Amino acid sequence: MTQMISQTFDVKGGPHYGRENVPKLRAALDELGLDGFLIPHEDEYDNEYLPDCNERLLWVTGFSGSAGAALVMKDRAAVFVDGRYTLQVKDQVDGSIFDYCDLVGQGLYGWIEEHGRKGEKIGYDARLHSPAALNLLRTAAQRAGVTLVSVDTNPVDTAWTDRPAAPKTPVVPHPIEFAGEDHASKRSRIGIAIRKGGADAAVITAPPSIAWLFNVRGSDVSRSPLPLSAAIIEADGTATFFVDPDKITDETRAHLGNEIALRPESEFGDGLAACQGKTVRVDPTTASAWVLETLEAGGASVQQLEDPVMRPKAQKNAAEVEGSRQAHIRDGGAIVKFLHWLDTEAQSGEIDEIQAAQKLESLRKTLPELRDLSFDTISGAQGNGAFAHYRVSEETNLKLAKGSLYLVDSGGQYPDGTTDITRTVPIGEPTAEMRTQFTRVLKGHIALSMVRFPKGTTGTQLDILARFSLWQAGFDYDHGTGHGVGSFLGVHEGPQRIAKAPNAVPLEPGMIVSNEPGYYKADGYGIRIENLQVVTDPADIPGGERPMLGFETLTVAPIHKGLIDTGLLTAEELAWLDGYHALVRERVLPLVEGDVADWLVRATEPLAGAHP
Template identity: 55%
Template sequence: MRQTFDIKGGPQDGRAHLPLLRKALENMGLDGFYVPHDDEYQNEYLPDANERLAWVSGFTGSFGSAFVFTDKAVIFADGRYTIQAADQTAPELWDREAIPEPGAFGWLAKQDLRGKTVGYDPRLMSPNDVALLQAAAKKSGAMLVAVDENPIDTAWTDRPPQPMAEVAPYHVKYAGVAHDEKRADIGKALEEDGIDAAVLTSPSSLAWAFNIRGGDVMCTPLPLGRAILHKDGTADLFLDEAKVSPKLRKHLGNTVTVRPLSDIDEGLSELSGKTVSLDPDLASAWFFDTVEAAGGTIVRQRDPVALPRACKNEAEIKGTTAAHIRDGVALTRFLHWLDTEGQSGKVTEIEAAIRLENFRDEYDSLKDLSFPSISGAVEHGALPHYRVSEASDRTLELGSLYLIDSGGQYPDGTTDVTRTVPIGEPTADMIRHYTLVLKGHIALAIVRFPEGTTGTHLDVLARHALWQAGLDYQHGTGHGVGVYLGVHEGPHRIAKAWNAVPLMPGMIVSNEPGYYREGQYGIRIENLQYITPPAPIEGGEIDMLGFECLTFAPLARDLIDVKLLTKEERKYVNDYHKLVWKRLNRKLPDDAKAWLKEATKRI
């Protein structure tokens, strides 16, 4: 079993560890310290050794921050984690505030901290966030200090070791393009922009640019390291020496110099007099400070690997298509189980998540889950980022809805799919809301759009039917997805918030509108799809991009109100189910095959 359900943390951690941090602050001459939920690599999932916020507070949510003072401690969490933060932090030790209002920096700006010294770790913060922190500290009257050593690391005497998984070559049959060719193309683009080198701080960029994979991060095959990519396509790759094998050195060849991770300071100092690309959204303030101190000229721009990585090549699309078929078989077997044994009213969220994981695990090619499964029954389904634990586990009650959002990591692709199914007899409201969500999903699946269109332009399509009913959902509609990389990948996305990156051929993006009735149920329908090249439309004048579906698993026919669908929408459902049957039926055992035949009947 790859996922655990005994989520660590809790008030006891704050009670034990907060005094240790305060002692470290006293020894460093600090009155306070800012603790973000970020590590040096801006990872989505943090290695245990980098869970500093959880260590000091007991709060294990994936988004939050804290200020710790000698006489006060305040934790900040957004709406997804308000209840969790209250449960996991000791009320006598921690005040709780909300994100986005007032937010950590907004709160700091309103405090009277004249004569106080507040520290921060520049390795954990972007330069933009440091600027916001500086502005807030100025308003509060506090003196802000960048620390050379994080006081939590000093106080955390039993801190787990940093992960040291061996870094392995990623076969070109999956990558599609040799790593030296990738870097040569990026180097040429740097030279055309008058840039001498790019500092790559994102583990995903390292994995893609060097055709390597690692095992340092949960659910994502990433190697933790850094790189300097020069305009001639050569590179310095900084990795802990324990991760480097002779096989890896042979794979990288003589255009890549492998250096110890501890040499990164020296590597940055060698950029003196050069023009250097750094991404302010991915690189910490420490990189900017170090390059500037070395005499380098910084150009703030998007990581040059991000866009090439997002636009999948033919081999990557072929591979991820195959991975999605295998994943679809596993999910369909699970949905069959859910529609039979899972209708007892006695199955729990954890039991269901484990059953789906076991179906996926029957494939030897499964390397990991792509994220901890969101297995939400009844009111838990209304929490879009719910993570079941042994403490929260509940049954899939009759007369309710069950939402399962899950995915797998395979050598040829990364999957992410959500299905919502009835347990017992659904109510009229459940059917209506599911159908409205489905209408939005279909609109985003069939749309054609011109080059230059961004995800922000398309977001309204997924919400239109819900909006007309006075409903909405408070999360993005689509995120990028890697190929045996991160399940959440930029730079593109589909959401209300503005995103300036145009949708381009080869990009993979999720299509996941939803609806959440607080305290009762949640609905989300998610497929992954990739963007197809511009093609003509009969009678049209402009070639248009479109989407091709990657995910194949049946929709919940019992939740569809056919009367609410247009003729075109009914055609989409029938055509999609026809494809699901065609792609999956010969790979299923007889009982699941018979069930799928019924599940994909025309509506």
């Protein structure tokens, strides 16, 4: 259904964007009587991946990262990024036009409070800001004597005269064999939750929630099979689907049935205004300030609560879990062929990061079920591997040099599941330090795979397990340990996660999370080991007093034994690794043959009792 998009390695953006487009934006601001304008990276749908028509921050600044913001005034401008992008922003954004600022520390709010001039009017598009973010901006503006002005038409869109058209890809049914529950049942469940929460209806603005609720998928953005749209669901389970009518096929119309009304997305504002007198549930973390303001202006009472679809979507049913198993087995066949290639041809030292990423994509493309990558492959050799979210380009491309490590983080989108896997492999002979650090990361990975925990436990409470071995030696990593993953939806899904940052959402059976501890030596190498795992149903432990939840590992691909110092592993850890490799061999060996099959047998031989 989705049209597969190959990964490209030319980086969009550059300093010329700002030089060409900031004057155009300032001219549009003059016409509106504004002194400045706020440009967040987020679009109307709060997407992780944006359609080209919503790349407003890129168009204004030339910055192509996945998180950031800008503020353009008549006589000055600033661009804001987090620590991942401090080098990239200086390459892509003209420093003579923009000041480089910290998105996390100072942020837009701090800049306005410190640099805003009394009497200035700064415009914003309420469709692009969350209610919480807008409240902070208003407080900062008030302190600076600045007025924030909501605009009906975004001046970036006005100035962007060659703006790409909005995507119009078909919305198609997601088969019940993969969904595991028809949308009438889902709508009934969500309606009951809305009613129990004291509301009459709920506004759903997150495209993944809409796709899950109506059992549909689309291809309006790359890497995630989403239809850009909005919805209102009533407490009785009926719903209105606001979507471009050109995207709806006769098959999809029949699939949706009579209890889902179809209206053009352009009428979403009218639909919100028609909620007069109702109590309407809205998630302030996914819906924009414009949604809340439109509801309140129309006479609705707004109930700010979590998207009622989010947790049911996160708890995969039996069909979704089995689909994920099968997708991972299929994906594992391609990964094993790639790992064999890395252990043979790529050991020459002449292969580069782009060639390696292209090789992996070519192997996945042999699978007829593949619909897209689930994200752009992270292909990091040598020191590039030390950037946890590195994206290879023609300018940064390095060789998989002998005596170095290669880190590859990749995934695929299949109708029955979404995959995400990271493996680290040696090119040539690894150093003793590399093996020690890899084994410390592996110990954390194994601990988070083996753990049993009582109902009500959160990912925050488990995070230390993945870091313990590193902490004891004075090391750590600066990213989360695990994120939720969708079922043929986004590769990053909430509300659950495993990280230091507080998260109050307990891990429930059916939730899929990644397990990806790492270690990154600046200018040296990167190490990460990532599998996906699903929370299992409660089970009694012999001699225990309470039933415990656990994890079942879904990803099936060898962990490179040449990087393991077995002397650092306990007997229990070795037993887990041997058991995991036995599972990999059982599930993947039927999918490969010849030299690859022979390699897989060797790569999954038991390590118990072995010593370096």
